[in-house]
Amino acid sequence: MDTEEILRLLEASEEEEEDEEEGDDWPTASLEATELFPHGTIITETDTEDESQVDEVESSSDAPSTSTAHLDDLAVHPSPNHASNQRRVVNRSDLFHRDSHFRKMFPADTDEAAITEPTVVSPVEYFSGYISEEIWNALTLETQKKHMSETGNPLALTVEEMKTFIGITFVMSVLKYPRQHMYWQKNFRIKLIADCMSRKKYELIRSNLRVVDNNLTTPAKKKMDKVWKIRPLLESVRGRCLELDRPCSVSVDEMMIPFTGRSKLKVFMPRKPTPNGLKMFALAAPDGMILDLEFYQGKEELIASVERTGLNLPHVEKMTLGEAGVLRFVKSVPQGTSFYFDRFFTTPRLLEIMDSLGMGATGTLKKNLVPNLSSLKTEKQLKKGGRGTVDSLVRDDNAFSVTVWYDSKPIFIASNEHGINPVSECKRWSKKDHKHVQVPRPRVVEAYNTNMGGVDVADQVLFYYRSKSRTAKFSVRTILHLFDLACGNSWLEYRHDCQKAGTKAMDSMMFKMQIAESLISGQLSCQPDDATDSESDEDHDRKRVLPLPSFPHRATHALHMPTSLPKYTERRRSCFRLE
Numbered sequence: 001m002d003t004e005e006i007l008r009l010l011e012a013s014e015e016e017e018e019d020e021e022e023g024d025d026w027p028t029a030s031l032e033a034t035e036l037f038p039h040g041t042i043i044t045e046t047d048t049e050d051e052s053q054v055d056e057v058e059s060s061s062d063a064p065s066t067s068t069a070h071l072d073d074l075a076v077h078p079s080p081n082h083a084s085n086q087r088r089v090v091n092r093s094d095l096f097h098r099d100s101h102f103r104k105m106f107p108a109d110t111d112e113a114a115i116t117e118p119t120v121v122s123p124v125e126y127f128s129g130y131i132s133e134e135i136w137n138a139l140t141l142e143t144q145k146k147h148m149s150e151t152g153n154p155l156a157l158t159v160e161e162m163k164t165f166i167g168i169t170f171v172m173s174v175l176k177y178p179r180q181h182m183y184w185q186k187n188f189r190i191k192l193i194a195d196c197m198s199r200k201k202y203e204l205i206r207s208n209l210r211v212v213d214n215n216l217t218t219p220a221k222k223k224m225d226k227v228w229k230i231r232p233l234l235e236s237v238r239g240r241c242l243e244l245d246r247p248c249s250v251s252v253d254e255m256m257i258p259f260t261g262r263s264k265l266k267v268f269m270p271r272k273p274t275p276n277g278l279k280m281f282a283l284a285a286p287d288g289m290i291l292d293l294e295f296y297q298g299k300e301e302l303i304a305s306v307e308r309t310g311l312n313l314p315h316v317e318k319m320t321l322g323e324a325g326v327l328r329f330v331k332s333v334p335q336g337t338s339f340y341f342d343r344f345f346t347t348p349r350l351l352e353i354m355d356s357l358g359m360g361a362t363g364t365l366k367k368n369l370v371p372n373l374s375s376l377k378t379e380k381q382l383k384k385g386g387r388g389t390v391d392s393l394v395r396d397d398n399a400f401s402v403t404v405w406y407d408s409k410p411i412f413i414a415s416n417e418h419g420i421n422p423v424s425e426c427k428r429w430s431k432k433d434h435k436h437v438q439v440p441r442p443r444v445v446e447a448y449n450t451n452m453g454g455v456d457v458a459d460q461v462l463f464y465y466r467s468k469s470r471t472a473k474f475s476v477r478t479i480l481h482l483f484d485l486a487c488g489n490s491w492l493e494y495r496h497d498c499q500k501a502g503t504k505a506m507d508s509m510m511f512k513m514q515i516a517e518s519l520i521s522g523q524l525s526c527q528p529d530d531a532t533d534s535e536s537d538e539d540h541d542r543k544r545v546l547p548l549p550s551f552p553h554r555a556t557h558a559l560h561m562p563t564s565l566p567k568y569t570e571r572r573r574s575c576f577r578l579e
Contacts (some may be wrong), residue, residue: 027364034430073336082442096372096393102401103443108248108336118500124518128494129487130240135233136162142210157206165205166195166483167519170512173467196520197338203316206469208214209476223264226265230482231476238293239480241489246305246333249287249447252326253455254296255282257481261472265297272458278474283329286416286450288457289492290485292332294325295333311351338362340452347412355416361400362415362448370412371395380386382406386442387428392420403444411445418444455508461488465512487512522579 002297140162148154172183182188184199211233222228246327257278259266267279281302283292294305302324307316309331319327322345329339346363348371353359377391383406392403400416407428420442430437467480483498491511498505506514 001543013575020274035109064288084459095396096375096402097396099394100392102392102393102394102398102418103421104335104360104398106338108334111354118497120347120494120497120501120503121387123490123494123514126490127486127515129243130237131233131483132236135236138211138232139209142213143205143208145213146210146478147204147208149534150208155208156417157205162205163519164196165202166200167516168197169483170465170487170516170519173465174516183283183305192517198251202353206471206476209479211475211479219222226301226480227295229485230478231498233479233482234293234295241290241292241487242332246291246337248336249286249338249340249451250291250333251284251286251452251454252329252345253282253284253342254344255280255455255459257478258466259474259477261474261477263474265295265474267296277306277479281325282455282458283332284454286454287492287496287575288454288488289496290455290458290489292329294328299324309326311357320347323347323353323458326350326361327353329356332360335359338447338451339480340448342452348400348414351414351416354400354429362413362418364368364448365402365412365414367412370414372402376402376404379406379410381573382410387437389439390420391444392422394419394444401444403442409441413444413448415444415447417445420444458485458488461491461508465509468537468576485516490515 054076074568094155108109113182136159140157140159141164144157144164147153171190172180175183175190177183177188181199181559183190183193186317189420193286210229212229212231217228225231226233244319252446253270254269256269256272256274257280259277263278265278266276268278269275269279279296281294282297283291284290294302296302299321302321303319306313306319307322307539309328311327313319313327319504322341326341326345327350339362341361341363344365346365347369351361367373372393375393377385377389381403382389382391385406387407389406392401394401400410400417402414403420405411405413412478422443424441424446426437426446427436428440429435462484465484469477469480469486471477488508491508494511495505
């Protein structure tokens with residue numbers, strides 16, 4: 001082919017392109033645009049000089065086509081590999097601009113309830129809201145059935161004894177003896193425990209603890225629900241959590257249940273205080289009160305739980321684990337609630353979905369997920385500006401903003417409701433000056449620090465007095481954890497009511513001990529405060545029985561001679577020390 005023929009073909013192709021541009025049949029639907037453009041293309045402010053270039057599109061016959069499944073991903077997952085001299089596809093949702101006054105308000109869909117005076121009740125009444133009588137009956141019956149099926153011998157167990165077992169477990173979680181048998185040992189005996197239940201029976205109940213009959217559960221249900229062994233208790237605790245008042249701001253995070261046994265549900269989280277164990281996603285208020293729970297059984301099961309909420313989201317199967325963990329709780333709160341979460345959950349697509357649902361969303365963002373990162377200030381520029389330097393970009397459709405704030409290192413935060421202004425100040429320690437200094441802080445960082453961390457507070461409450469259980473059965477470990485969770489949430493409820501009533505609240509240790517005493521004694525209300533710290537009249541009238549002296553004292557010289565005893569104490573050995 002000679003040079004003249006090549007030039008003729010090029011002129012013909014240019015005429016065909018001009019005819020196509022002058023035509024009236026240009027596709028206007030976003031679906032057609034995604035079919036023409038390769039997936040993952042972006043454009044920044046530096047790629048265009050005027051508005052005429054924004055609407056310019058270059059198509060090629062050898063460009064690969066994309067399916068409709070990538071429609072939302074066009075603006076969410078831009079391709080990081082792009083050259084400055086290459087013409088790229090323009091999408092208005094990929095353009096960002098600087099706006100320090102970005103802020104959005106989502107209308108709250110809450111019913112104004114009648115304001116009533118708070119009523120402070122006994123600790124066991126708060127606790128009874130989480131553990132119903134049906135759960136106590138199921139625990140008693142199924143524990144008996146399991147012991148009978150394995151040993152062939154009946155286990156005499158009543159509901160009151162099951163409550164005593166849980167009460168004893170609570171006392172052990174507070175006292176924290178290094179070995180369990182020491183609570184019944186002669187020298188370290190705890191009367192509240194040893195006088196109520198023998199050590200053998202306590203261990204029998206704990207080893208056979210169960211809330212569901214394995215024989216009555218179908219294989220299909222076992223396959224569909226991997227936590228079927230503790231499902232009734234989980235739903236009982238979760239049911240009370242769903243009845244609690246909903247604040248305007250909530251946080252979502254992971255909660256770990258310590259467990260070192262064998263189970264398909266066990267996960268390893270290297271950056272958690274408890275790296276090995278079972279994982280739950282929790283929705284919590286800023287004060288640490290748990291509002292909803294979801295036991296992690298795998299990504300597919302979590303996405304299925306999102307589908308059961310009825311949100312009708314497109315391309316649910318392509319959700320990340322973090323996105324599904326947040327969207328699972330959207331129906332648990334009224335519309336207009338603000339969600340806060342860490343970088344494990346945050347993605348640009350999640351912020352778009354939450355914005356379309358009328359929900360606020362704020363979370364730290366991984367650096368590799370920051371859209372249009374090249375337009376933000378670099379770490380070198382931020383460090384040169386000093387602590388408190390901030391830069392922010394807002395997407396042109398106002399879906400969300402991305403803010404980078406330099407403290408000791410750059411922190412990326414994305415939000416669909418907060419921006420930079422109003423700027424406040426926070427106290428930070430300066431190693432250079434050896435004193436606290438005031439550092440400017442944008443509004444998005446202030447809101448995140450104020451409302452994030454509710455699940456961490458709940459973990460801290462559980463950590464102080466967690467029920468110990470060295471067991472290889474995940475069901476036993478989870479049952480005790482749910483009882484601890486019910487106790488911790490009950491204390492937070494009680495403290496909240498005391499604050500409203502203006503009365504002094506007891507600490508979590510005394511609260512748990514009073515629940516334990518009520519469960520052991522079988523009473524519905526605790527003893528009055530004046531009777532807990534003093535002995536009863538019967539204890540004063542009763543003669544105290546002194547134990548025998550130790551063997552070294554009995555064998556020292558002739559200081560311990562046998563005495564003549566009355567007839568009713570003939571069979572009792574005794575001695576006394578001569579003064």
